[in-house]
Amino acid sequence: MKTVRLVGANSGCAGRVEVLHDGVRLVGGSRCSGRVEVPHDQTWMSVCDAVFDQQDAEVVCRELDCGAPVQVLGAAAFDKGDAQMWTQEIQCRGNESYISLCPTSSSLKPNCTHENAIGLLCSGYTDLRMVNGPDVCSGRIERQYSSKWGTVCDACWDMRAASVLCRQLNCGIAVTVVGSDWFGEGSGELVGSGGDCAGRLEVFHSGSWGTVCDDSWDIKDAHVVCRQLQCGVALSNQPVPAWFGPGSGHIWMDEVECEGNETSLWSCSSPGWGKHDCQHKEDVGVVCSEFKEIRLSKGCEGNLEVFYNGSWGNVCWNQMDRDTVSLICQELNCGRSGVLSESAARVESAPNWLDKVTCRPYDLTLWQCPSSPWGQNYCGEDEVAKITCSEEETSDSPQSRQTCFTSPSPYQRQCAKNNQF
Numbered sequence: 001m002k003t004v005r006l007v008g009a010n011s012g013c014a015g016r017v018e019v020l021h022d023g024v025r026l027v028g029g030s031r032c033s034g035r036v037e038v039p040h041d042q043t044w045m046s047v048c049d050a051v052f053d054q055q056d057a058e059v060v061c062r063e064l065d066c067g068a069p070v071q072v073l074g075a076a077a078f079d080k081g082d083a084q085m086w087t088q089e090i091q092c093r094g095n096e097s098y099i100s101l102c103p104t105s106s107s108l109k110p111n112c113t114h115e116n117a118i119g120l121l122c123s124g125y126t127d128l129r130m131v132n133g134p135d136v137c138s139g140r141i142e143r144q145y146s147s148k149w150g151t152v153c154d155a156c157w158d159m160r161a162a163s164v165l166c167r168q169l170n171c172g173i174a175v176t177v178v179g180s181d182w183f184g185e186g187s188g189e190l191v192g193s194g195g196d197c198a199g200r201l202e203v204f205h206s207g208s209w210g211t212v213c214d215d216s217w218d219i220k221d222a223h224v225v226c227r228q229l230q231c232g233v234a235l236s237n238q239p240v241p242a243w244f245g246p247g248s249g250h251i252w253m254d255e256v257e258c259e260g261n262e263t264s265l266w267s268c269s270s271p272g273w274g275k276h277d278c279q280h281k282e283d284v285g286v287v288c289s290e291f292k293e294i295r296l297s298k299g300c301e302g303n304l305e306v307f308y309n310g311s312w313g314n315v316c317w318n319q320m321d322r323d324t325v326s327l328i329c330q331e332l333n334c335g336r337s338g339v340l341s342e343s344a345a346r347v348e349s350a351p352n353w354l355d356k357v358t359c360r361p362y363d364l365t366l367w368q369c370p371s372s373p374w375g376q377n378y379c380g381e382d383e384v385a386k387i388t389c390s391e392e393e394t395s396d397s398p399q400s401r402q403t404c405f406t407s408p409s410p411y412q413r414q415c416a417k418n419n420q421f
Contacts (some may be wrong), residue, residue: 024099028078028362032066032122034077038086038099045086048112049074053361055094056102057120067123074370080114086114118362128165133265136137137171173220190229190286197231198243201284203252203265210250213278220260221268222286229262230291235310240346246280254278272311294366300334301388303343306353306366308374313353314345316377317385324359324369329389333366336393343386352377352384 025044026034036047057069060186092102130139162174189209190199203208222234258268293307302306317340325338345352353376359369 019404023063026060026064026078026120026122026407027081029119029121031401032064033078034119035081036060036118036120037081037083040086044082046083046114046117047086047090049116049118049128049184049360049362050112051087051089051105052118054364055108056090056092056099057306057362058094059092059099060120061098061122062096066124068152070123071364071368072119073121073218074360074362077119078117080112080117085112085116099225104119110408119409128415132237137166137249140372142166154250161307179278180303190225190231190288197226197229197288200286201225201322202247205250208250210252210357211247211280211283212256212275213251213254213276214282214284215276215278216255216257217284221256221258221265222263222288223260224258224268225286226288226290229288232309235287235289244283244285248280250274251278253277253278292367294328294332296332296334296387297346302386304328304387305346306348306383308353310350312347312381313351314360314384315344315357316352316379316383317377320385323361324357325367325387327359328366328387332389334389335391337391338389339385341386341388342382344382345384345385351375352379355379 010385024036024356027044028034034296035054037044038047039045043295052072054069054072057072061067061069090099090102091104091105092099098100115384129142130136131142136421166172166174189202190197201212203212225231228233252273253265253270256268256270258264258265262268274345287310289309291307295305295307295312295415296302297305306315307313322340322393323339325340326336329335329338353374355372357366357369359366363369
């Protein structure tokens with residue numbers, strides 16, 4: 001069923017045409033990303049983040065034919081909008097085909113404002129950009145899929161496609177399409193650490209990934225890599241929390257020499273693609289300042305510590321609740337729930353990195369949870385969070401009643417209520 005209305009004029013017989021479906025829409029992003037809005041009483045309503053969780057997100061992405069949810073974003077990530085707020089809790093199991101099939105609670109969530117409008121990124125979300133050109137309207141074409149950027153093959157690219165892209169980017173009309181290497185080769189990545197900002201450096205060339213040899217490699221080269229990957233700056237002479245291991249296949253680059261101010265590794269000098277005298281035991285590894293990791297000091301129990309900006313530091317227990325503790329235990333594959341207590345820091349000189357961490361029902365990792373800014377805290381000497389994880393479910397923690405699986409990437413954690421995916 002669809003409802004048609006005219007809006008934006010003083011008459012009911014004139015205005016902009018809007019079609020209201022029985023389902024859901026995403027606003028302010030793309031077809032598969034944006035602020036979540038649902039129809040009610042012939043108007044669209046923004047959904048409050050307090051009434052929406054991961055299972056609801058599964059249904060929305062499925063209904064819109066947008067794959068699976070990548071990230072649920074609170075705090076009006078896609079702007080506040082001007083619609084009324086939907087404040088009844090949506091209670092999807094996660095396997096429904098349409099959001100309209102999900103039950104809702106009769107009670108209303110108070111204190112929901114436009115600041116709490118929920119946003120959603122589905123795996124079908126895509127975006128396009130041009131990089132390595134003199135401005136935003138020229139350069140190598142890259143396409144985003146599931147939060148990763150990759151290059152576009154030129155074999156199927158023509159002036160018609162280029163004209164569509166230019167219109168999409170508000171760049172007028174296409175002037176010319178140039179060859180594959182005009183604006184440099186695509187992509188680079190760090191692998192082997194479970195995170196996006198640390199690992200063995202690999203570059204993509206001629207259809208395959210290969211490594212970079214450490215001959216002549218220094219901190220200036222690493223800075224360029226971290227800048228290109230939007231991972232902050234490279235860390236020098238810092239303890240690395242993981243060994244990234246040797247790669248396999250091609251060794252694409254050697255004797256790389258950067259000045260340190262380049263925007264990408266391709267702008268640095270080197271002998272050329274595939275020219276080297278190295279073995280894979282010499283593969284370069286990089287740790288950038290935005291690399292983050294979590295641990296409990298004794299495996300599945302102990303002080304909660306995070307690695308950030310090159311050092312391990314503490315997490316304070318202020319405002320931490322049972323759901324936050326459950327998420328941490330699940331992310332570490334240490335059980336469904338945990339018991340929280342306060343403790344003194346293990347290392348007196350260690351920084352207090354995080355405070356006031358409070359995870360929401362739809363958060364999948366600790367890094368998605370709201371907290372005080374890095375390094376800003378109100379920690380006393382004995383207020384470091386100490387957690388003891390267990391396999392038990394607890395009645396006052398919905399997170400503990402979920403079934404979760406964590407893949408090697410920290411952003412690939414899937415959960416479902418009542419053991420149903």
